[in-house]
Amino acid sequence: MQKYTHTFENEMNDAGFLQNSTDEHRASDARNALRSWYLRHARPLPWREKPSLYGTWLSEIMLQQTRVDTGIPKWHAFQSTFPTVADLAQASEDDVMKAWEGLGYYRRARLLHRAAKVIHEAGAFPSTHADWLELPGIGPYTAAAIASIGLGEPVAAVDGNVQRVAARWNAMPLPVDAPQGAKAIQAIADAWLHHDHPGDHNQAVMEVGALVCSPKRPQCDACPLSPTCQSAHNEDLWSQLPVKKPKKKATAWELTWHVVTHKGSVVAMKRPSEGVWANLWAFPELAPPASFAHAGLLLEPVTHILTHKRITCTFHHWQAPSLGAFQAFAKENGGQAMTWTQFQSTARPRLLTKVWDDILAALGEEELR
Ligand code: SF4
Structure with a gap:
């Protein structure tokens, strides 16, 4: 040839x-x-x-x-x-x-x-x-x-x-x-x-x-x-090919998710239909009122990369003082009270599925029942 x-x-x-x-x-x-x-x-x-x-x-x-x-x-x-x-x-x-x-x-x-x-x-x-x-x-x-x-x-x-x-x-x-x-x-x-x-x-x-x-x-x-x-x-x-245009720098996003629980249930929220993770289910970004007990951080902050975004996510655990307060928080924030099994059957962002087992382990069996 x-x-x-x-x-x-x-x-x-x-x-x-x-x-x-x-x-x-x-x-x-x-x-x-x-x-x-x-x-x-x-x-x-x-x-x-x-x-x-x-x-x-x-x-x-x-x-x-x-x-x-x-x-x-x-x-x-x-x-x-x-x-x-x-x-x-x-x-x-x-x-x-x-x-x-x-x-x-x-x-x-x-x-x-x-x-x-x-x-x-x-x-x-x-x-x-x-x-x-x-x-x-x-x-x-x-x-x-x-x-x-x-x-x-x-x-x-x-x-x-x-x-x-x-x-x-x-x-x-x-x-x-x-x-x-x-x-x-x-x-x-x-x-x-x-x-x-x-x-x-x-x-x-x-x-x-x-x-x-x-x-x-x-x-x-x-x-x-x-x-x-x-x-x-x-x-x-x-080693130099293909040539690409210079990349845009990823922006940092400090995300806080609030894991609000009551006797084996948790508040889940469907994200808006536009924007990042549209229509997927995740935890609320809004903290519950002061009457809820703050049980601390569930995990070390988790880093996750999306196109043009570098996310650092912190998971706070809160326990509702009563069923009424728990349901009211879910309703007022457009969320839903679910069992962990129900939440697991929804479509969730990759950031959440990759630490899901760690979250459950950190909560412990007592909290999941
Ligand atoms: S196409 Fe790629 S692998 Fe094939 S000869 Fe060229 S540089 Fe080597």
Whole structure:
């Protein structure tokens, strides 16, 4: 196979790629190498075994911010709860949130639910990339992935993995998350695309990104793109790619949750429908009146990172002086008195589920009865 050694920095057009026939040959070699590599190395993921539009759509939404190992059991469980798009469309939002628990980023679940309603009303799944783009929660990457895998439409899907592989392959110095860099990455992905097998092709590039061209330790020796890649075996290059715009600094959020209890019950509150953890259940942020006994802090402050937010959460324990005072506090603050088991069956923020057992242990059996 021809070895490509020139760099592209001096000859970038607007899209940064496909200036000349060398680019086309290089892209064609990359395409063929990806195809034969994928046929030998594709992981046997459940949504690939018996592909369906519903299963592909779910997998694409679930895997947006979730690791494949976590996504597989959730994908099976979600489809047992909602076997069809009609079941999902007709479910309550609380049930959808509950089924989503453990995956985090609940906005995805809300948008999935809204999209299911649109599909159910239309009576059929969208049949083109452009139609998928019209649905809530479907951006260019997801629409391209579903249309290519589920419908065989020749559109190149670009996610974070593809950005990294393409930026390294072309030693591209532009930030991939800025307009010019994004355009350049799309041009590379379009040039690579296998028009006869677009679904396999898109999965091949993503798979190379996930398994071979990893952020910190790319395995160029095992990479099908190595003969055509500008960064292959060149740590000075791959370690700096992809270039990203400087990140916004995370803001600090000092959060206090009040664990208000009375004889085995606790006050839970559904969070507002907008903002952080919308519609999930958590503890009140408002302290109860002075007649409640402050039993101290339940845990050391817990740190939790959300996009652009660094949360430090403190859990105060309060015991209500009477059932009446307990119920009145719940009612006045728009909360609900629940047993711990009922609270546990609601959809809760990840910050809460990750320390849930520690909270119960800190309260002790006496308090939970
Ligand atoms: S050759 Fe190396 S740097 Fe290039 S795409 Fe493959 S793993 Fe990444």
